[in-house]
Amino acid sequence: MDRIAIEGGNPLFGDIPVSGAKNSAIKLMAASLLTSEPVRLTNMPRLADTRLLGRLLQRFGCGISESDGAQGQQTILHTPEITSAFAPYDLVRQMRASFNVLGPLLARTGHAKVSLPGGCTIGARPVDLHLKALEALGAHIDMHEGYVFAQAPRGLKGAEITFPFVSVGATEHALMAAVLARGTTVMHNSACEPEIVDLAECLNAMGARVSGAGTKTIVVEGVTSLRGTDWAVVCDRIEAGTYAVAAAMAGGEVRLTKVRPELIAALLDKLAEAGCEITHGENTVTIRRGEGRLRPVDLTTDVYPGFATDLQAQFMALMTLADGESVIRETIFENRFMHVPELGRLGADISVSGGEARVRGVERLRGAQVMATDLRASACLVIGGLAAEGETIVNRVYHLDRGFENLEGKLSACGANVRRLKGDAPVEEEE
Ligand code: UD1
Numbered sequence: 001m002d003r004i005a006i007e008g009g010n011p012l013f014g015d016i017p018v019s020g021a022k023n024s025a026i027k028l029m030a031a032s033l034l035t036s037e038p039v040r041l042t043n044m045p046r047l048a049d050t051r052l053l054g055r056l057l058q059r060f061g062c063g064i065s066e067s068d069g070a071q072g073q074q075t076i077l078h079t080p081e082i083t084s085a086f087a088p089y090d091l092v093r094q095m096r097a098s099f100n101v102l103g104p105l106l107a108r109t110g111h112a113k114v115s116l117p118g119g120c121t122i123g124a125r126p127v128d129l130h131l132k133a134l135e136a137l138g139a140h141i142d143m144h145e146g147y148v149f150a151q152a153p154r155g156l157k158g159a160e161i162t163f164p165f166v167s168v169g170a171t172e173h174a175l176m177a178a179v180l181a182r183g184t185t186v187m188h189n190s191a192c193e194p195e196i197v198d199l200a201e202c203l204n205a206m207g208a209r210v211s212g213a214g215t216k217t218i219v220v221e222g223v224t225s226l227r228g229t230d231w232a233v234v235c236d237r238i239e240a241g242t243y244a245v246a247a248a249m250a251g252g253e254v255r256l257t258k259v260r261p262e263l264i265a266a267l268l269d270k271l272a273e274a275g276c277e278i279t280h281g282e283n284t285v286t287i288r289r290g291e292g293r294l295r296p297v298d299l300t301t302d303v304y305p306g307f308a309t310d311l312q313a314q315f316m317a318l319m320t321l322a323d324g325e326s327v328i329r330e331t332i333f334e335n336r337f338m339h340v341p342e343l344g345r346l347g348a349d350i351s352v353s354g355g356e357a358r359v360r361g362v363e364r365l366r367g368a369q370v371m372a373t374d375l376r377a378s379a380c381l382v383i384g385g386l387a388a389e390g391e392t393i394v395n396r397v398y399h400l401d402r403g404f405e406n407l408e409g410k411l412s413a414c415g416a417n418v419r420r421l422k423g424d425a426p427v428e429e430e431e
Pocket residue numbers: 023024096097123124125126127128129130131166167168169170309310332333334
């Protein structure tokens with residue numbers, strides 16, 4: 001297993017280009033199943049998760065070709081016919097979002113058999129809202145032995161859906177199923193995340209009729225078929241936010257490029273509150289951290305446009321060195337503080353009670369061996385390592401590879417001392 005070694009203490013100076021959003025790319029890839037024509041996705045991140053989903057889509061008859069074109073990395077997905085509508089446990093368990101192939105398979109063929117997902121170990125993460133939405137659209141759902149069997153032999157039918165609470169995945173799933181349903185679907189209490197807007201706009205470019213994406217109420221007028229399209233994946237606001245926090249942690253001045261600053265406004269406000277200087281252009285954000293300690297800042301995670309749960313761990317790492325106590329509340333996922341003991345190994349002083357963490361800033365962190373527990377937690381350990389004295393080794397980097405493209409390359413280009421240790425080195429884990 002690969003590891004990442006960080007020698008802390010170097011400030012960061014330079015530009016970091018932000019990649020296309022993982023969380024959008026994988027939904028757009030799934031949406032390509034809705035048409036028999038090719039869909040060309042540009043600004044595609046190359047990640048373990050996109051590769052994994054690609055393998056799953058190929059099982060359904062999707063041809064995939066990747067290349068580096070004039071517009072950067074692109075992937076063409078083409079499914080002239082669905083040759084199988086079966087998603088096995090082995091593939092779905094590795095990435096929860098791959099469960100979202102169920103809706104497109106069902107909408108296109110009238111049936112699907114998809115394993116219940118596994119995914120990150122950040123709480124129970126059920127899919128009940130997804131299934132209720134598909135049932136509302138007229139699907140007949142059965143469950144046996146860990147598999148969902150869904151049928152709609154006469155096609156799906158538009159419906160009124162009210163989500164009892166906001167779910168990104170369920171909103172996207174219902175949207176992908178509703179575009180080919182007969183009649184109108186109205187989705188109340190939908191998630192408003194930018195990745196949902198990206199998906200809806202791509203579907204519209206394919207001939208769908210979706211309005212209201214980015215608001216709580218999404219309306220879908222069903223169409224009988226969709227066509228292929230070219231679509232550029234929206235920038236990854238979580239990757240952007242992670243590097244913004246890294247710059248604040250290490251000090252120096254970093255300019256993020258290919259970013260939409262408004263998508264990380266909640267984070268930038270918190271960084272400014274902590275004492276960073278933030279300036280932005282149309283597609284750039286510059287983060288500058290002067291001398292002296294940062295101020296402690298409290299935060300509560302929330303659905304978009306609130307503070308993203310996927311940036312909570314990174315911001316907590318930053319607060320470990322603030323001049324005082326900050327309180328971080330997690331409201332989206334239970335069990336999303338698994339990075340706390342690992343930050344403790346670097347010398348952080350954090351106590352957790354329920355969904356609330358109290359971070360008492362310390363004067364210095366010291367490098368240590370730590371273990372990545374999930375995707376975003378891994379990023380927080382790298383951030384901790386950037387400011388820790390001596391060497392930090394992050395084990396289980398495969399979590400990072402799921403969502404961060406060339407992390408060590410991007411940080412090294414700004415002067416960080418970050419190296420990947422290839423997998424054959426012995427992994428010293430404490431379990
Ligand atoms: C997506 C993102 C993830 C992000 C999260 C919240 C992707 C691939 N992942 O995850 O990075 O952290 O949004 O912004 O886009 N829930 C249920 N039943 C359901 C569905 C969800 O109880 O059927 C619960 C979840 O357990 C969680 C909450 O709802 O507590 C929010 O989850 P959701 O918004 O669905 O997150 P994901 O789509 O899984």
